[in-house]
Amino acid sequence: xxxxxxxxxxxxxxxxxxxxxxxxxxxxxxxxxxxxxxxxxxxxxxxxxxxxxxxxxxxxxxxxxxxxxxxxxxxxxxxxxxxxxxxxxxxxxxxxxxxxxxxxxxxxxxxxxxxxxxxxxxxxxxxxxxxxxxxxxxxxxxxxxxxxxxxxxxxxxxxxxxxxxxxxxxxxxxxxxxxxxxxxxxxxxxxxxxxxxxxxx
Amino acid sequence: xxxxxxxxxxxxxxxxxxxxxxxxxxxxxxxxxxxxxxxxxxxxxxxxxxxxxxxxxxxxxxxxxxxxxxxxxxxxxxxxxxxxxxxxxxxxxxxxxxxxxxxxxxxxxxxxxxxxxxxxxxxxxxxxxxxxxxxxxxxxxxxxxx
Numbered sequence: 155x156x157x158x159x160x161x162x163x164x165x166x167x168x169x170x171x172x173x174x175x176x177x178x179x180x181x182x183x184x185x186x187x188x189x190x191x192x193x194x195x196x197x198x199x200x201x202x203x204x205x206x207x208x209x210x211x212x213x214x215x216x217x218x219x220x221x222x223x224x225x226x227x228x229x230x231x232x233x234x235x236x237x238x239x240x241x242x243x244x245x246x247x248x249x250x251x252x253x254x255x256x257x258x259x260x261x262x263x264x265x266x267x268x269x270x271x272x273x274x275x276x277x278x279x280x281x282x283x284x285x286x287x288x289x290x291x292x293x294x295x296x297x298x299x300x301x302x303x304x305x306x307x308x309x310x311x312x313x314x315x316x317x318x319x320x321x322x323x324x325x326x327x328x329x330x331x332x333x334x335x336x337x338x339x340x341x342x343x344x345x346x347x348x349x350x351x352x353x354x355x
Numbered sequence: 356x357x358x359x360x361x362x363x364x365x366x367x368x369x370x371x372x373x374x375x376x377x378x379x380x381x382x383x384x385x386x387x388x389x390x391x392x393x394x395x396x397x398x399x400x401x402x403x404x405x406x407x408x409x410x411x412x413x414x415x416x417x418x419x420x421x422x423x424x425x426x427x428x429x430x431x432x433x434x435x436x437x438x439x440x441x442x443x444x445x446x447x448x449x450x451x452x453x454x455x456x457x458x459x460x461x462x463x464x465x466x467x468x469x470x471x472x473x474x475x476x477x478x479x480x481x482x483x484x485x486x487x488x489x490x491x492x493x494x495x496x497x498x499x500x501x
Binding site: 181184198294 | 358361362365366368369372373375376389390391392393394395396397398399400404458460462463464465466467468469470472473476479480481483484485486487488489490491493496497499500
């Protein structure tokens with residue numbers, strides 16, 4: 155009878171192959187992605203208690219028709235010019251109370267950035283892609299102004315500060331410090347982008 | 356050369372990928388080519404997001420459901436009036452501390468019409484789900500016009 159040498163050996167040579175197979179399966183199925191997009195707040199359902207009277211010159215109307223053409227303040231406009239037009243409207247500063255604005259102070263345009271409202275209307279047949287492009291340009295106008303002020307005050311971009319502030323991995327002491335700065339810049343150019351209900355014709 | 360440690364290394368990699376993998380929980384029934392945008396923010400924390408897909412039914416469903424853009428909630432097509440109850444049901448599934456900070460991610464095909472989106476926005480306002488995210492790809496927004 156042969157002498158036993160402890161426990162019998164298990165052939166583990168194929169272990170690596172099996173593990174490789176599983177590894178490749180998970181490699182292929184993995185998608186490490188986070189979605190990104192344009193954040194927006196919808197207006198609440200119940201209307202505000204009192205009617206606020208807004209001067210016509212403080213409203214920047216943007217209308218998109220079903221063919222994707224833009225009507226900005228009753229004039230046809232090319233989509234490429236929308237961002238510049240929105241910026242010059244926002245920082246117009248007609249009443250002179252806005253010290254950081256570099257606008258033309260045109261009396262027929264907005265009083266100051268806190269009063270300026272952008273109103274976006276679209277047709278039911280407007281294509282979603284056009285709508286997103288317009289939204290992108292309008293948010294871009296706000297971001298451009300905010301970045302400019304953030305560069306002046308804190309030497310960095312607002313968008314970068316905001317994403318660091320919103321990132322859950324940022325340490326809380328850094329976040330507390332950023333909170334005031336982000337809030338400050340947001341108050342300088344508050345995002346007032348109103349979307350009325352879609353027109354039916 | 357000894358390859359005895361190879362299985363260990365491979366297993367380590369395997370465990371890494373097993374833990375980071377998230378299986379896609381619903382298969383798409385609609386076409387979903389998102390538009391491009393540049394001024395985007397990341398959707399952090401997937402547990403705080405409710406997804407709504409909108410687009411034309413894919414080819415295999417086009418015969419039954421037509422080619423007009425439809426709404427997909429979880430694994431099935433839905434009508435506009437079902438959006439509200441879907442949001443409420445999804446909200447009820449989340450832990451109470453998250454129920455007030457939920458975002459609705461609208462994954463809309465770029466060829467959809469705004470009429471449907473406007474109806475959905477109206478439904479979302481009715482159930483007080485006001486935070487929305489128009490999910491897009493990162494890219495030049497003017498590519499959308501082509």
